[in-house]
Amino acid sequence: MARKILTEHINIPGIESFDVYRQQGGYTAVEKAIKTMTPEEVVEEAKKSGVRGRGGAGFPMGMKWGFLAKPEGVPRYLVCNADESEPGTFKDHHLMKSIPHLLIEGMIISSFALGANKSFIYVRGELMYVIRILEKAIEEAKAKGFLGKNILGSGYDLELIVQPGGGAYICGEETALLESLEGKRGNPRNKPPFPAVKGLYQSPTVVNNVESISNMPWIINNGGDAYAAIGIGRSTGTKLISASGHIQKPGVYEIELGLSVDEFLNSDEYCGGIRKGHYLKALVAGGSSVPILPANLITKTANGEDRLMSYESLSDGGFATGTMLGSGGFIVFDETACIVRNTWNFSRFYHHESCGQCSPCREGTGWMEKVLHRIEHGHGSMHDIDLLVDISKKIEGNTICPLGDAAAWPVASAIRHFRDEFMWHITNPLEASQPGAVYQGEMALV
Amino acid sequence: MTEIPNLVAFTPERLEKVKEIIARYPEGRQKSALLPVLHVAQEQWGWLSSEVMDYVAGILSIEPVEVYEVATFYTMYHLDPVGKHVIEYCRTGPCCLMGGEDVYGHLKQKLGIGAGETTSDGLFTLKEVECLAACGWGPVFQIREKYYMNLTNDRIDEIIEELSK
Numbered sequence: 001m002a003r004k005i006l007t008e009h010i011n012i013p014g015i016e017s018f019d020v021y022r023q024q025g026g027y028t029a030v031e032k033a034i035k036t037m038t039p040e041e042v043v044e045e046a047k048k049s050g051v052r053g054r055g056g057a058g059f060p061m062g063m064k065w066g067f068l069a070k071p072e073g074v075p076r077y078l079v080c081n082a083d084e085s086e087p088g089t090f091k092d093h094h095l096m097k098s099i100p101h102l103l104i105e106g107m108i109i110s111s112f113a114l115g116a117n118k119s120f121i122y123v124r125g126e127l128m129y130v131i132r133i134l135e136k137a138i139e140e141a142k143a144k145g146f147l148g149k150n151i152l153g154s155g156y157d158l159e160l161i162v163q164p165g166g167g168a169y170i171c172g173e174e175t176a177l178l179e180s181l182e183g184k185r186g187n188p189r190n191k192p193p194f195p196a197v198k199g200l201y202q203s204p205t206v207v208n209n210v211e212s213i214s215n216m217p218w219i220i221n222n223g224g225d226a227y228a229a230i231g232i233g234r235s236t237g238t239k240l241i242s243a244s245g246h247i248q249k250p251g252v253y254e255i256e257l258g259l260s261v262d263e264f265l266n267s268d269e270y271c272g273g274i275r276k277g278h279y280l281k282a283l284v285a286g287g288s289s290v291p292i293l294p295a296n297l298i299t300k301t302a303n304g305e306d307r308l309m310s311y312e313s314l315s316d317g318g319f320a321t322g323t324m325l326g327s328g329g330f331i332v333f334d335e336t337a338c339i340v341r342n343t344w345n346f347s348r349f350y351h352h353e354s355c356g357q358c359s360p361c362r363e364g365t366g367w368m369e370k371v372l373h374r375i376e377h378g379h380g381s382m383h384d385i386d387l388l389v390d391i392s393k394k395i396e397g398n399t400i401c402p403l404g405d406a407a408a409w410p411v412a413s414a415i416r417h418f419r420d421e422f423m424w425h426i427t428n429p430l431e432a433s434q435p436g437a438v439y440q441g442e443m444a445l446v
Numbered sequence: 447m448t449e450i451p452n453l454v455a456f457t458p459e460r461l462e463k464v465k466e467i468i469a470r471y472p473e474g475r476q477k478s479a480l481l482p483v484l485h486v487a488q489e490q491w492g493w494l495s496s497e498v499m500d501y502v503a504g505i506l507s508i509e510p511v512e513v514y515e516v517a518t519f520y521t522m523y524h525l526d527p528v529g530k531h532v533i534e535y536c537r538t539g540p541c542c543l544m545g546g547e548d549v550y551g552h553l554k555q556k557l558g559i560g561a562g563e564t565t566s567d568g569l570f571t572l573k574e575v576e577c578l579a580a581c582g583w584g585p586v587f588q589i590r591e592k593y594y595m596n597l598t599n600d601r602i603d604e605i606i607e608e609l610s611k
């Protein structure tokens with residue numbers, strides 16, 4: 001059995017309550033950190049662990065904490081990003097609803113490390129029932145002296161606030177999230193300055209994902225070095241993977257980074273293989289915004305090496321033959337899935353979610369959606385394929401935030417690997433636009 | 447046009463809750479309370495009329511336009527009256543892979559309405575939304591705070607029957 005850092009206790013009945021969580025060793029890491037360590041020592045353990053941001057960008061957490069500006073007399077903030085809206089991603093939802101005290105404990109340790117006295121958990125508004133679970137957990141922790149004034153008699157004060165969003169994917173982008181938390185529209189800010197220098201209320205702020213912060217109790221109990229010993233290379237520790245689509249057992253799985261994609265996809269401990277009677281066609285490994293891979297590049301890289309679940313191995317081959325680990329949204333497609341239809345669906349999503357500030361993103365996403373809609377519905381022309389590639393290139397890198405790239409990559413990669421399928425839609429419009437119609441031809445390899 | 451501005455007021459319990467929300471932000475940052483307070487308002491009135499938005503602006507001492515800006519940006523706020531049960535179903539890729547399109551087709555047929563419409567008895571409104579962070583348990587819809595997952599035609603029939611009582 002693989003080691004579990006986040007989900008070891010997740011199935012214990014009553015684990016959502018303070019008492020059961022405590023019986024399982026919960027809050028000992030808060031005691032250890034606050035009573036026996038300095039904030040700098042906690043930051044040091046985070047650095048040693050090598051844990052990388054689990055929101056998708058993979059930026060080392062300890063390094064980010066080290067960048068936090070500390071001007072005299074200015075408050076500092078920690079904001080937990082629980083906006084989870086990337087299609088295919090549902091791990092933070094699972095973690096917070098099942099074992100809320102893990103995040104609360106991580107927030108206390110991380111806030112202590114950063115010197116924050118008011119910290120926020122920004123949860124997407126749709127998860128109001130999860131917000132109520134978190135608020136209840138906070139009340140319990142407060143009643144036991146782990147939150148509020150003078151925590152465990154240390155003189156350290158911390159207030160935790162759970163903030164609901166209003167329904168907007170873009171508010172997962174950290175600067176849009178901060179705008180939203182200030183009561184405004186979620187328009188991303190230009191970076192730099194990074195939040196670590198100018199964040200919430202123009203004060204130094206660290207934004208971290210739910211899963212990133214939830215690793216801290218284990219890291220404090222066992223040490224950053226022990227964490228770094230798990231995983232492979234610069235992909236240390238474990239990762240929650242949200243698995244969906246045409247597999248036997250969709251769900252959230254905790255894996256040790258470095259597990260082979262083949263084992264994750266096919267072993268009974270995880271996805272359990274493709275659903276019966278069907279075969280693998282394509283995979284989106286890290287949430288809708290990362291490049292899609294065709295079957296021949298999923299379990300092996302272009303060099304014929306085993307593809308592993310790690311930041312490095314998934315991106316092996318760059319955009320030509322690789323993809324990204326991203327947020328760990330593992331979406332599996334069998335041969336019944338229409339790539340054109342799915343690409344159109346994702347394009348529609350990004351167009352709907354563009355905040356509209358930059359014209360390449362606002363106009364480009366709309367244009368791509370329209371062209372894909374016409375190809376899918378039997379009105380496309382060959383010229384449209386090149387047009388899509390051209391639009392995606394014009395968006396990429398020309399916008400304030402990476403939503404533009406996130407919209408461009410799925411389209412560019414789908415055309416790169418499944419051009420024949422797009423062509424089939426254009427040359428066989430009547431057949432292709434029937435409900436459920438799927439290209440049956442040979443897949444072009446790479 | 448009926449003028450009802452002076453009828454717009456939070457119930458005493460909700461007003462208490464709103465005051466608690468406002469008090470949790472740092473001094474001078476009460477605008478941070480806007481999104482949560484709009485959720486409380488929508489809980490009370492079902493949707494956000496301009497009277498309600500003006501009232502919220504007054505409570506937070508901000509300009510009404512600051513409230514309109516926010517209410518129109520985020521998808522969860524209803525700017526028009528809605529039915530008693532708003533069914534928000536996920537139309538994004540992974541849910542469609544799990545059979546979403548067929549199941550939602552059944553839902554629309556059963557209620558006799560399309561996305562964005564309300565049944566004539568005012569009981570149900572259908573709204574298309576994007577990924578609800580439950581993709582592995584799709585197809586999914588949400589009614590108020592409750593998630594309904596792994597939807598099938600039969601399950602939908604049961605839910606609608608239950609809510610029609």
Ligand SMILES: NC(=O)C1=CN([C@@H]2O[C@H](COP(=O)(O)OP(=O)(O)OC[C@H]3O[C@@H](n4cnc5c(N)ncnc54)[C@H](O)[C@@H]3O)[C@@H](O)[C@H]2O)C=CC1
Binds near residue numbers: 174207
């Ligand atoms: N979990 C989800 O639902 C979603 C996740 N994503 C992921 O988000 C990623 C993009 O996120 P971004 O925040 O734009 O990436 P980024 O690379 O700009 O930043 C990553 C983190 O490191 C920090 N950082 C980077 N350089 C820094 C410096 N010099 N000083 C201080 N802090 C620094 C940033 O503030 C941020 O917190 C994508 O790779 C995608 O996978 C995208 C959509 C949804």
Ligand SMILES: Cc1cc2nc3c(=O)[nH]c(=O)nc-3n(C[C@H](O)[C@H](O)[C@H](O)COP(=O)(O)O)c2cc1C
Binds near residue numbers: 057082083172402
């Ligand atoms: C469009 C967009 C949406 C994002 N959505 C999320 C999200 O829902 N959750 C998240 O943790 N990070 C999301 N991110 C990444 C954040 O900007 C940021 O990198 C992350 O919260 C930092 O935390 P981490 O270092 O712990 O991953 C998003 C980024 C972009 C560009």
Ligand code: SF4
Binds near residue numbers: 187353357358359
């Ligand atoms: S890239 Fe798109 S979402 Fe990001 S700031 Fe520009 S318009 Fe808004």
Ligand code: FES
Binds near residue numbers: 088584
């Ligand atoms: S795609 Fe429907 S919940 Fe994610």
